[in-house]
Amino acid sequence: MVPISYYLILSGILFACGVTGFLIKRNIISIFMSIELMLNGVNLSFVAFAAQWHALSGQIFVFFVMVVAAAEAAVGLAIIIAVYRTRETLNVDQVDLLKL
């Protein structure tokens, strides 16, 4: 059996990749994908623990996360389309009207 630490390390790497992508990418679509990567990194640790402790709640949490991610994707992509239509760009550095 693969030790849980392997899963957790992989999960951490996935999450770190997501964070890095979230921070350095300028394209909204890429940022969006980075968020999905973070979510899935977390999901991985959830199922790893669920398998480890033979507890179902971890797997159920994963379903919740997937549902929320799907809803978020729907809303987020709609926003992205709206932004692109009005500003004709997907670069977040140029979408900075909301400031003091």
Add this chain to the structure above:
Amino acid sequence: MTPDLHLWIIPVLPIVGAAINGFLGRKFSRQAVAAVALLFSGAAFAMVLLVTARFASVPVPHVESLAPWIRAGTFQVDFSFYLDQLSLVMLLVVTGVGFLIHIYSIGYMWEEGGFYRFFAYLNLFMFFMLTLVLASNYLLMFIGWEGVGLASYLLIGFWFTRDSAASAGKKAFIVNRVGDFGFLIALFLLIKHFGSLNFDQVFASVIPLHSEAGGAGLLTTIGLLLMVGAAGKSAQIPLYVWLPDAMEGPTPVSALIHAATMVTAGVYMVSRSHVIFERAPMALTVVAIIGTLTALFAATIGITQTDIKKVLAYSTISQLGYMFMACGVGAFSAGIFHLMTHAFFKGLLFLAAGSVIHAVSGEQDMRLMGGLRTKIPWTFWTMTIATFAIAGIPPFAGFFSKDEILWRAYQASWVYWFIGLFTAFLTSFYMFRLWFMTFFGEYRGTAESHEDSAHDLALADTRAGAPAPHGHGHGDGHGGIHESPRLMVIPLVVLAFLSFTGGWIGVPAALGGSNRFDRFLGPVFHSAIATGAEGGPVASSQEETEGPESRSGHATELMFTAISVFAGLLGFGLAWLLYYRNPQLPQQIAASLGGLYQAVVHKYYIDELYATLFVKPLIAGSALILWHGIDQDVIDASVDNSAQGAREVSDAVRHMQSGNLRSYAGWVAAGAAVVIAYMVWMGTR
């Protein structure tokens, strides 16, 4: 069962009048305002007469409780009223003289603005004064005490648009606060040590105590503190400075509040607390010394004043000094006797002075009067009676009361007697000086052409119009010198009658009388003394109270009487010489006295001294420490700096909100990193 005298009605009547005039009077006609004021003050007087008529049928002291006020454990204070001989005398004086002065005021104030306001205040004063006199505990008395102070403030500053009147009102109020402080501390001590403020209970617990002959104890402390209060209210050294300034008020106010009634509240309070004072010989001595010094001190100032009302003001202070002298030597009934006769003749003097001022169109400087004898005969004759009364010439009222005080003072110490006698001489001198300067010689004023002078505006207050009936209103100008309207003359005549005969109820035994006044008040002052006679000085004061006959023969007393009459006549003679025979002589004497005269004219620079010692340091300290230090540097600074700090922090932090999504993401990541680091750190501990 004791009959119910409904004492509460007496103070309530004037407050109803004050409320009606105060709230609705603005819309009333002058006649209606006057009618309301007279009705309620007259009704109070009538009620007092009714109580007097039934007085013999009630056991004394008679206490009536109206309603509970404070109930805290064993400590309780009620709205209840206390009637005995002492408060009955005070009631008669306050309502009687008060009613007469109400009548007079209608004539005097007729042409003034704020007519309704004046009478509302006057009735308000009556309410508080009657509360003070009728209270059956120190706390209710204190309410009245503060209330008359308020009424006094309002009435001194009646012409509040004039700066001097407004500041005189404030001065009176503030100086009185100093005295009230002492009074209040005395009340706290009474509560702490006797657990009550009711006269009955306090006196009952004080009576078994021994006299503090050896040194100063609790009773001495309480007595001295009460005296501080009395000195403030009754204008004694060192707190007398407000009374001369209080003459800024309308003349009827000076007569009612600053001569006849309110300023005697201190004497009343000391007499009421005689049980305490008798057991504190040191406090009594202080009372006597303060009274004696004040009498002399104020009389000397009175000699040099040229404002007719200022002379009377200093005279009032001096006469109050006599009353305290009497109290200080244990002759409380003599003090109250003088209080009563003083109310008559000094009230009359003020009213007559108001009539004079009215006659000469608002002039108050005696140097600009003179020769008014024939022009205003009623005023002249009534004022003559009052002058003779205050000078102590028999058989006028002042003679009997002043002589009684001097005789009793002599039994305590010849020093009191001698200073008192000298003061009597001074009193006679300055009063006849006033009399001669006002009514004799040539007229030195300019009343005929007074109207267009700038002076007129400044003194507009003291002018009083004549109601139409007697035919020369203000429409045709002030015209010449004229007698006052009948409404003003009638009270003068009544008071003159009282000033003439008022002393006859207290004719001493040496003169063939039986001093009925002393015997009437006897139960108030005797009962306590008799039960507390074990202490040394108390026993001696008992001896004094029981009658001079037992110690000195009538012949001695008669001799002293003759001496004091002689002193009065001497004052008359000197005044006649200086102000009638040789009117230029006073100037020469004044010139030859030089510095001393200047000091007296400037009232010994006491006002200046107080200004330097207390007022200026207080203002400077307030400005430097309280205003600049505390208010600006602490309170304002804390508010301003916290606002400034919030602004600066926000200025720094607001740059975080750049609108740049990735920088937000950076903050979120950094924050998450911090939280995780914290949790890891906590987990590893």
